[in-house]
Amino acid sequence: MKIAVASGKGGTGKTFVATNLFNVLSGRGERVTLVDCDADAPDDLLFFPAEKISETEVTHQVPVINKDACTWCGRCSNWCNYNAIFYVPTAKVIEVIENLCHGCGACSFACNSDAITEKPVVLGTVTSFRTDRGYPLVEARLRVNEMSPVRVIKAAIKEAGEDGVVILDSPPGTSCPFIQTVDRADYVLLVTEPTPFGLSDLRQSVETLRTMNKQCGVIINRADIGDSGVKNYLREEQIPLLGVINYGTDIARSYSEGRLITEESEIMTGFFAGIADKIISEHGTGSN
Template identity: 40%
Template sequence: MIISVASGKGGTGKTTVAVSLALSVGYCNFMDYDVEAPNSHFFLKPAIRNEQEVTIKHPYFLTETGADFTRCAEFCHYNAVAVAGGKVIFFPELCHGCGGCLLVGPPGAVREKDVVIGRIKKGIVDPGINFFMGELKPGYMRTISIQVALDRLIQEDELVIIDSPPGTSCPMVFSVKDSDFCILVTEPTPYGLNDLLLSIEILESMNVPYGVVINRDGIGNGEVESYCKSKNINILLKIPYEQGIAESYSKGVPLVRHDESWIPVFRSMMEDIKKQISVKKENEEK
């Protein structure tokens, strides 16, 4: 069972919810798909046991052959190759490793090599949480390649909690695509509602069931709650805006460690989610 935790924008408390859920239910695989800015490890403090590099293929150009690489520059959709004054210039951060310039370039004058674009870290967290985190190297834009490497580690027969990247662009879509359920975390503000609507649109187009967690409840207005009620969207949980919660977050202390009375609340939310997943499966089988 895969549960993803997403939000239409950063800073809503998505990681707070993902981490607190994992610590409350225990015995799960926690996967940080926010590979451009992973931060769940600040809260979970995993003991890292293993690291693997993620590589992609980059071309290199044998300029000493005197070959003309103009076709490579013309072909490259990502403008990663340019030819100026008879010299070839390669912009590695723009290269998507498609291999196209090898195919269209002068035969034998373009080769490939492995380039490290990031890494996957594996560790453990008490109680019984297997921790996986992707990390994209600064300067590279191959977010999805790191997420693909994480995808290979998913064990669908176990409980998997995915901390998705914020926003509604490709990395978020990729991270929720196989989810049995997505928890959308938002704030009760007009901005929060706007970003929530964008996230909902994506999940509905992908047929991924979802529910909403309202974080920092008490600030802003009641538009998010009114909207959810009007559309019959399940509000899974409301986390109040409290100075103590904000302070513990700033110190890297998860909500359920700051106040253990939240543990049964998150467990109950998980039971609620399981019921919704079962209902969806039953409806699909009819």
């Protein structure tokens, strides 16, 4: 079973929840894998002493245009949905803007004069680790200056396999990287905060997940600050509230020092175990 931990808004506590769920399940000896899908800024590794097992590069194919063979028909540029082929026939200029390219291959297909070949460009890496307790942790990491982590995330989730419970620590937002992560999930655990900003992004996340027919539940972090907007919204929309975490300096301190609260607080260990048990008992451990 794959559980994505996502939020919409950044800084609500996705990584906090994902790492502690992983810690609780691995502490109980269950088969569990953590995948850090926040490829722009992966940081799950900060919380676990881990040994690197393997690393693979994720590439995509970008076009290379042979100007001598080009007939200046413009089809490649017209077919490109991402404005990645810059084409000014009057000036005899045609150029691939590599960081706009999504590697879809439409231009190669569109070209009728064999003027386009492709070359691989490295987008990022997928690295497998084993934690000191012997549990797999997979990290997606986007290369600096690359724009889209989608392929790297996809490769990392694939690398994690299907064994037991796979926890996907999602990137923030509700755009392609989020969608790529939750698309593979059997259940989405949304972490939010009781602020207007938190609510606005929660709403976007819920609406996106509904169009994808994904089941979700919510944890409200720092639940004792802010306003009641999030709770009212959950009630109106009948979205399950799985738990609330109040603000605590002990939690903030341990997190900021790279420690896990489930190593330090029995209450928090019980809280995360309860969340995991609830999701697993209701949705099973099988994968769709």
